[in-house]
Amino acid sequence: MKLVTAEEQTHDRDLDITTETCPMTFVRTRLALDRMQPGQVLRLRLKGDEPRQNVPRTATEQGHSVLSATEAADGVLILLIRKKS
Template sequence: MPAETCHLDITRETCPMTFVRTRLALDRMAAGQVLLVLLRGEEPLRNVPRTAAEQGHAVLGLEPQADGAARLWIRKGG
């Protein structure tokens, strides 16, 4: 996966705060930078990548972890 510029751990958050926190992190970044998001749960796994893509960001990858969490890489759109 690409080297991330920033990282965000939302494994303890619930929807809709999962994407709110992700969006705030993306808002602070420059176009083209990569955000690594650590998330957990079926709803965030489904909604965060979909919503990021709908807002013009590139979802670069989603990697499930052994502990039930997942790593999601998002490149901020311009």
């Protein structure tokens, strides 16, 4: 299975949590995912060590799929997360 980059993957919703701190980083992510339909993709921009570790792990633990993680030039990590079906 080939993972696609953030530029190749289409997404249904954008969320920028680069200014948020834990635990609000995942609270905002979870609220966004809760408002989406199963199978839709969230493009998430985040920054900082704690969110980089916790957000993908927690999303996976809740049954969602992290499709890709791309490092942007400005130090922002861009995640694509598919909502569980």
